[in-house]
């Protein structure tokens with residue numbers, strides 16, 4: 312990969328001395344969906360798929376960026392004195408947002424770069440290619456100029472850049488999983504306190520299989536913000552009688568006893584999902600410790616049904632892919648993963664059945680939807696970093 316990147320760099324910007332290489336993964340969430348911005352728990356992990364960068368320093372204030380994934384877009388250029396969101400800069404707004412965030416926080420960016428990006432995360436599949444490129448730019452700036460910035464601060468900066476510079480009101484899960492990922496581990500993150508613990512995914516004989524619906528995500532951003540608003544309205548109703556700061560503060564039993572406080576029926580279902588899903592994420596991490604795989608399968612099923620019926624962020628394609636997986640004899644559990652409205656599912660599959668699973672689930676999905684799914688056996692990797700002799 313690095314040799315290839317070097318070649319692309321040379322053909323785009325010419326041969327340069329002292330190239331440095333960086334990598335940031337994509338992420339997949341095992342469970343705990345739409346809980347991050349509700350002060351709940353998530354249980355994601357970093358993938359070995361991700362985004363690579365080859366970087367050469369410049370001695371002026373110019374940043375030139377090229378992505379091998381968007382060849383037709385050509386080289387994007389900006390000046391460090393004038394970093395602004397520009398629609399025509401398209402993908403390059405993500406790294407620009409992180410540069411801007413550094414500057415806003417008083418971390419100087421003394422000179423520019425020539426950078427080539429190249430990634431192997433499928434675009435728009437909900438595996439966080441955007442958070443990946445944000446963290447990638449973050450580690451570049453950290454490594455060259457600001458080693459005092461720790462990984463958690465980078466994560467927060469990347470999320471803030473996405474919220475304010477890009478204008479997508481996401482929670483912290485994606486940036487956290489990508490910044491803090493650890494090989495063979497998922498992480499149980501409390502999104503309210505940012506306390507976290509790694510959980511070894513020590514499931515011998517089992518594989519994590521990601522399946523991409525290849526359904527283009529539609530309306531995802533606006534519906535995402537609507538869900539946030541609905542949860543917030545439900546919280547305000549609950550706060551009339553309960554001393555809580557987020558939906559992550561309530562246990563399912565307390566929610567059931569008080570859900571009548573929520574006036575609007577839709578908002579009540581949204582909040583129910585957030586509360587129960589938070590509980591499922593905590594329980595799943597616990598079940599991994601106990602090696603209680605069957606229980607994990609049930610929790611994944613409940614999670615999907617709740618996202619389908621109460622949170623309403625699945626779509627026929629996600630449902631078909633999950634239903635087909637549930638019927639396969641080699642499956643422990645399966646659910647949609649990420650924001651929803653398209654994107655991917657995650658399944659736990661017995662090793663010996665992986666090929667058969669891909670074949671049969673893929674065929675059935677195609678029969679039902681006319682779409683061809685892509686499958687990846689997930690490999691859980693490290694977080695964003697400079698590649699030195701790797």
Ligand code: GLA
Nearest residue numbers: 344345481482483484649650
């Ligand atoms: C997107 C957001 C995350 C999270 C998930 C849903 O990936 O970026 O912050 O809210 O959706 O769990």
